Amino acid sequence: MLTLTCPCCGMTVEETELAPGGEAHLKRFGPGSSDAEFEGYLFARKNPRGVHFERWRHAYGCGKWFLAARCTATLEVFGTYPAQTTEPPASIVAAIKARRPDWEGLK
């Protein structure tokens, strides 16, 4: 059972206090998008062994959504950051590179 730090309220909390929201940094495709784009947005999810970005909500706390970068194999957490961004901030990228030099970046 994971512990994650909510970047909004600063609490380090148990997974039971959080609600998972799946993969982070998805780009929404609406009307006007191609079938392939829409399928990718709605259904195609990464399932990497290693560095992954996820959405979490501090559901039984401050109620805010945030994003987490962690390793799916070791459950190491590289950092958490507010959800109001389309890509991981530089500090998170640096933290990941420090621990996983081979990481090729968010694709």
Add this chain to the structure above:
Amino acid sequence: MSTRLATGGRLIDRTKPLGFRFNGKRLKGFAGDTLASALLGADQMLVGRSFKYHRPRGIIASGVEEPNALVGLGTGARFEPDQRTTTTELFDGAETSSQNHWPSLETDIGVLNNWAYRFLPAGFYYKTFMFPRAAWKHVFEPIVRQSAGLGKVPTERDADRYEHAYAFCDLLVVGGGVAGLSAALEAGRAGKRVIVWEQTAHWGGRSPVDGGQIDGMAPEDWVAGVLEQLAAMPNGSLRARCMAAGLYDHGYVLGYESVGDATPGDGRPRHRLWRVRAGQIVTATGAIERPLAFAGNDVPGVMLASAVRDYVVNWAVSPGDRTVIVTNNDDAYRTALVLLDAGLVVPAVLDARETPTGELIEAVRARGVRVLAGRGVAKVKGGKRVQGVQVCAQAGEGAVLEEIGCDCVAMSGGWSPVVHLWSHCGGKLLWDEANACFRPDPSRPPTGADGAAMVRAVGAANGALRLPEALADAGGPPAVAAAEGPMAPVWVMPQGAPPALRFKAFLDYQNDVKVSDVQLAAREGYESVEHTKRYTTLGMATDQGKLSNINGLAILSDALGQAIPVTGTTTFRPPYTPISFGAIAGEARGEIFQPLRRTPMHEWHEANGAHWEPVGLWRRPYSYPRAGEGLRDAVNREISNTRNSLGMLDASTLGKIVVKGPDAGKFLDMLYTNMMSTLPVGKCRYGLMCNENGFLMDDGVVVRLSEDSWLCHTTSGGADRIHGWMEDWLQCEWWDWKVYTANLTEQFAQVAIVGPNARKLLEKLGGMDVSKEALPFMTWAEGELGGFRARIFRISFSGELSYEIAVPASEGMAFWKACLAAGEEFGAMPYGTEALHVMRAEKGFIMIGDESDGTVIPQDLGLGWAISKKKEDYLGKRAQQRSFMDNPDRWQLVGLETLDGSVLPDGVYAVAEGHNPNGQRNVQGRVTSTYFSPTLGKGIAMGLVHRGPDRMGEVLDFPADAGKVFRARIVDPVFYDKDGEKQNV
């Protein structure tokens, strides 16, 4: 014979005798006994029968590894099967009973299986029950069901209570032996918050029994001193009888504490489940002695060497007058010395090694004991009790050299570190050649949130099996113990044992897995240890292979011709030993199983005979049956009264979410399929919400409160989910939109006043103008009604003249009562959710969860009118443009009327011509809602039917149970007042 010695016993208090019963027989023990030591002290070696062959089985161990000595404990509401006698503390009046036998422990008919053992090898079930197919159902399964199962299921509700507890620490030390205490002391002195758990009732682990010196003291004295220091530390916490059941991600550990096991009924919880977050974890979990595999190693009286000395030293119990020791290591000689010191006889030590030498061996020889080198056990003689051993050369095939009479055999195959916790969360193991065991690999530990090691194994758990090494490993003081020579890996005794011996050499005692079974599995191609485990059931018993796994692995490896580490181990999974379901449930049972949400009028409903229906965590009145009235009668009465006169519904559970801000209209246009931004202030509009897959997820009436704020009603069960859904989009996608949401569901009580007399009731309450002109259908107004601050919405879910009135929650009960009083002269009567459902179905209104199931789009339900064609985008719009969604071949909403007026069963399917590839009838629709309509005097239903709206008047077949086929005609789903004349008055 086993018996209680006249003196000694460091854990028992002879001034406190305790009485207990085993299979009805009255026996005596002492305070400090375990059930096992008390049974042995009362000469009860035979305690149960094995699972498969029903062979007589005795106590073999003295701790958690015991596979045999499981009993049913307690009676009635405090009965529990499969209680391990070696870890259960004796208490006065304990009622115990043996398991797995019929008709009695002494005479068991199932032992026939034992005579047929050649025909019950590994995989017997897989092989035998394949053909003929019918034989499984009619012959094998009934027999297997009859004889399967370990122990009896309790028949009464558990009378005990259980609880969860939470703790946090810098260091959790698991294991209160000398290594664990050393690690705890070091951390405590460094100022860390330390918690130490010990699974037994006693501290010090094996050291008080095994001897040696720590820091110049007897181990017992050193342990007492350390405990005193730790107890005095404000940052230290010691907890005995607490077993670490599992180690999980990020330093999460579950502990299982026995609190009231030995004091049933004293009001304390029986078990406590500890949920701990630890910065670091030290596993000082010790090691478990391995049995040796020789023929008859399961005859009652064959025990682990360490257990024999535990019983003598700790509980002054002699397992037998004459004990033959059989070993492959020096440690077992300690047992010989303990037995000799107690005045008991050791006829011989059979040492599988060719030239055993060392301090302990010489000490035993010096006491005049025969030490037979290079010797093993060919076979143990005896049935329900050991009578002797046949000695053979370990190097040979079992030719009997001599026979030695004895009533106990103490065996030792070496020691295996307890690596379970280390392994639960990803820690890896390495093979230790010298001790022939797996131990934690320090270079591959379980890691925590920061990617660093979160667990350290110390002492015997880390493979440092001897006292001085163990203490050095744990950072403890210097210690001395008798020097030991190398052990020899011995997996089968004798090494060339022929089939007749291997057939009786047990590995897994509880599941009756023998050496021959594992070898057979290997021959049949089971090369993976995980597959062999499942094929033979090795290690699958309640002891989870604590005694059998390494021996089984070694034999499998030998059969496959590969090294043990190549074979590897099976996966260690929590819990370390079985924990009670009660502990897992904790306090969450009965009334407090989950929180209950109550509306402000809940107590009135309760006092007035409401029959409750759970709706999420809410309880809503299903109906209000009167004396002598059935539920169905009550629902019919409530409907008729509402349609003809006046009904009142507690609608407080309806979700109420305020959405406010400059961008609120734009936001709601994205959330709902229809246009909400254009809704004029003062008006109400029914809206639908879809997910991004286009499927309908919620519906409700939206109210424009003011220029920048809307009130969104949701379904009763959907309020929290929909509020979360809104927040998700606002926080993660449109975070620059200026919108604020608040879930006000519990801030308002809401009452629906429904029926032809509704307006009369409101007018009598007085205050606001509720006339047709001032407050037409689908509008709302705020004001004072009967002295209450009220918002009145003219909306209807029944098709009647209807007002839904919201008042502050704190005034809900008073308002409800005021309405009842005012409505009395007009025939006001409360109605419940079932009447609500029937009335909405009569009107053809859909219900989320009935007509929708997560695969239905609004267009399927004839709700195309509620989907904006003008909007460029809304959640679900792109999905609804996919070819499969935009397709006339979908199943669509229709009404269904049986030809004979009967009520269709819920959920039945309409069949079509032909069969599908599975040989089932093709289907063309299904029933989604079905009721008896008292208004129309017949059954009515709604359903989704292939191209349904184009097929009005067609008759469909709905096969139901017992061959009955319902025939129903496709009709308009609006059964009552199609033109809405009743609600629009």
